[in-house]
Amino acid sequence: MIISARGLRKDFTVHRKVGRFRRERTVVSAVDGVDLTVERGEMVGYIGPNGAGKSTTLKMLTGVLSPSGGEVQVCGLEPVAKRTTLAKRIGVVFGQRSQLWWDLPLGESFSLLRHIYRVPETDHTARLKQCTELLALDEFIHTPVRQLSLGQRMRGELTAALLHGPEVLFLDEPTIGLDVLSKQAVRTFLSELDTRGDTTVVLTTHDLADIEKLCRRLVVIDHGKVVHDGTVDELHSRYRSRRTIVADLELPWPDGLTLPGAVVTAVEAEGRRVTLTLDGTAAGEVVAALAKAVPLRDLSVQEPDIEDVIARLYRDDN
Amino acid sequence: MAESPFGVYARIVRAQVRSQVQYRASFLLEVFGSMATNALDIASVFVLFSVAGGLGGFSGTEVMLMAALSAGAFATADMVVGNVDKLREYVRSGLFDSLLLRPLSSLAQLAALTFALRRSGRALQGMVFYVVALCVADIHWTVGRVLCAVFAPISGTVFFISLFVAGASVAFWWIESGEIANAFTYGGRDFTAYPNNMYGGWFRDFFTLGIGFGFVAYFPALALLGKSDPLGLPDWLLWFSPVVAVIAACLASLLWRVGVRHYRSTGS
C-alpha cells in the first residue's frame, strides 16, 4: 500500500475573544483520528463539507503540516521528516496555490521545474509531450501564466504536478471554478491517467460529478472523522437511495392513482409529468404497469443522485 | 547531467529577475533609489560627525571604517534575504504550502523567490566603500588583520542574514508582527553604523553584546585599527565576529525549522 494513515490527528489552538480583553483558548481537532489506506494505482475521492478536514488531511499526507498525533506513511516515508525526498515522488495540485511562475510563460515554468526536480531531459520531454497532447497546452504554452484563464492554468498545474513522474498525485479541488469544457478536459485526462494505472490519485472535490465519473472508491469525512469508506454503490445501498422514473404523459395523471412498487413523489406540468420513486422493485415491472395505466409520451429512469445521499449523510451526522 | 543544488537556486533567482525587469522603468528607479538611500545613511553619519568633529572619540577615517563595514554587510544581506519578511504574506495566504511541496529547502526557495536584484547596486556600493575605508584608515597590516579584513564583512553579512531570517520566522507564530523585526534589522543597520561606545546603559549592553551587533562593525574595526574598546571590553573579544556569525546562523536556522513545524497552513 502506498498511503497508510492510522489515527491521524491535527489539533489547532483557537483563541476566542471573551469580553474586552480576555481571550479563551480552545483546542479544535480539524482531523480527529483518520484511518486511511490506499493501494498503488487506486483513484480515491476524498469528500466532505467545508471545514471537515479534507485539506488538512492532504496537507499532512504531503508533508506541509505536521500531524498532532497518529502515524502516516506515504511511499513508505514519513511525510514531514522526509519532506524533500517525498516531494520528488508525489505530485500536488492545490487549487488556490500555484506551482507556476506568475510572470513567466508556462513553458518556462515547466523547464524550471525540470531542474528543481532533477528530471532527465528525455523523460521530461516525453511526459511534456504526452500532457501537451492530452490537455491541448499548445495554444498557451508561451503565454505568461498571469494571462491564462483559470481552466488553462489548471491544465498547466496538472502538467506541472506530473512532469517528474510522481507515484502519487494529490489533487485538492481540481475542478473548482472551471468552465464546462475545462472541467471535461481535466476529467478525461484523469480517467486516462487512471486507465494507465501507474499513478495513484487522491482527490478532494465539491463537485460530486467528479467522483461519479472518476472514482470507484469514496472516502467521506465529516468533523474530522471518516464516516464512509467504500464504493459509490455501497454508499447508495447503505443509505437506501432510490432510482426514479420521470414520465411525460399524453393525458393528465388521474388523481389518487397508485402503482405497485413505486411512490408518486411529484406531479407537474398540469398533471402531464409525473415522478415515481422506486422502492427496490425492478424498473421494468413499474414501467409496464405505468404504460398500462396511462398513455406515455416519454420516459426516463434516473440513477440515484449522489448529492442527495451525501447531503443526507451530512444531515444524519449533525 | 547532474546540477549542483546551487545551480537550481540560481535558476530560480534568474527566473525571478527576469520577471522583475519586465517593469523596466520602475526597476531602474528602484536601483538608483536604493543607492541614494544607502548613500544618505552614510551621509547622515558624516553630517553628525561634522557637527562634533568626531564620534565617540574616533577620527573620521575610523568612523568611516565602521560605517562602511555596517553598510556593506547590511546591503549584501538585504539583497540576499531582505525580502524574506514577505514570509508573513506567504503564511497569511497559505502560499507557503507551494514551497513545502518542492524538493528544496523552503528558506532557500523563499530567498530565491524574493531576491532583490535592484538592491545589488547598493551592495556593490557598500563593498566599494569598505575597500576605500580600508585604504584610507590607519591600519598596521598583519596576517591576522588581513584575515580580519576579509572575514569581517562576510561575518557581518551572515549575521544580518541570520537576523532577517529570525525576524521573518516570527511570522510562523505571530502573523501580525508587522514592523517589529525592523527594529532589529534596520535598527541594527543604524546601530552598527556608529561607534558603539556612543550608546549608554543597558541599551548598549543588550544590543552590542546581547544581540551581538558589536561584532558586525565596531569590534572588527577596533581589531583592524589596533585599538581597545574605550569601555574596557577585553581585546581578544574583538576577533570573535566569525564565531558570533556562526552562532547566529545556527540559531536562525533552528528558529526557522521549528517555525516550519509550527506552520498552520491556513488561508484556504
Added chain:
Amino acid sequence: MAHAQVALVAAGFRRYSTYRQATVAGAFTNTVFGFLRCYILLSVAATAGGSVAGYDGPQLVSYVWIGQGVLAVVNAWVMLDLAERVRTGDVVADLLRPIDPLWTYLCTDLGRSGFAMLTRFVGPVLVGALAFGLYVPANPLTYLLAPLSILFAVVVGFACRYLIGLSAFWTLDIRGTSMLWVFLSGFAGGLYFPLAILPEWLKTTLWVATPFPALMQAPLDVLVERGGVPNMLLVCASQATWCAVTLFACKRVQARAMRKLVLQGG
C-alpha cells in the same frame, strides 16, 4: 464639521483601533529607534560642548522621542490605498459618492492619526520621558500651538500622499514616486537629524520651497520652543500655508483626473 465628516473621522479611528497587534509592534520599533537616535545625538552633543545646532540636551531628547511619535502620527511612509483603487478601477465608486473623495480620505486619515496619537505617540514619548527626561515647554502658548502644528503636519503629509495616489491616474505604477517621497520626507523632513545642522542655504531652501519640514521638523521645533514665540508662530504660519497649497493642488489635480476619467472612460 458636518455629520458625515465626524462619522468618517470616527470610522477611521475605529478601523485603526482594530489593528492592535500592529500598533504594539510599531510602537516597539519606534521605541528602539528612539533609544538609538537619542544616544547618538546626546553623544554628539557631549563632544560638541553640550548642544547640537542650538538644541541642548533635553531639547534633543524631545526632538528624538517626540519625533518618533510624530512619525507614526503623520504616517508619511505608508501610502494611501488610493493608488491601488485607481489601478483596480474601484476609484470610480469613490468619485460617485456625494462627498468629495478628498474629504473622505482626509477625514479617515485624521481618524487614523487620532488613534495613532493616543497609542503610537504616547507610548514612545512616555518611554523617552522616563528614560531620559523631556524638555518641558515653559510658555503656555506652546501647549496651544503644538497640537495645532501636529494637526498641520498630518494634513500636509496626507495631501502629499494623496497627490502621489492621484498620480496613478497617469502612471499606474507609483512605486518609484513613493520611494522618492519616502526618501525626501525622511531626509528633508528632519527625521534623521535636525535640519538646523545643514548649511544655511540648503536649510532655507528646504523651509521655503518644500513642504517637507512641515511634516516633522516644524512640530518638533514648536514643542521645544525653538527661537521663541515669533519663530514658533512663523513655523505654524508656514505649515498653514503648505496645508492650503497642497490641498489646493489636490483639488486641481483631482479635477483633471476626473476629466481624464470622463473622457477616456477610465
